Amino acid sequence: MHQLPESGFLRLPQIIGDAKRGIPAVIPVSKSAWWGGCKTGRYPKPVKLGPRTTVWKVEDILDLIAKA
Template identity: 65%
Template sequence: MNKLPETGFLRIRQIIGDKKAGIPPLIPVCRSAWWNGVKAGRYPAGVKLSPGVTVWRVDEIKALIESI
């Protein structure tokens, strides 16, 4: 798993990747597909840090990757 930390949080671009910043995707879906999956319960719910910042727990993303 692309050197994920043991604990902590990930921003959306760290999960779905960002070609401009050279960040490879952990889960190769587009931003709207990610948010639709969160809404439908396929992907874990995020943690709101502020009105414009949502993060996801590393352990939940690791579990999602292993289940795929």
């Protein structure tokens, strides 16, 4: 099982993984599939923290995993 904090935010590589940086995927989908799912409502809505910083609430990701 993946070790996620109970609250806070996650960046995209922390969710879908990044093989180059050795980050395992919590939800193994491609970047385009993730963004498409966010657009359709399949995946949680992102939160913009700044012009180049997008995150997702850990609680939303944990709910998504629990429903799977």
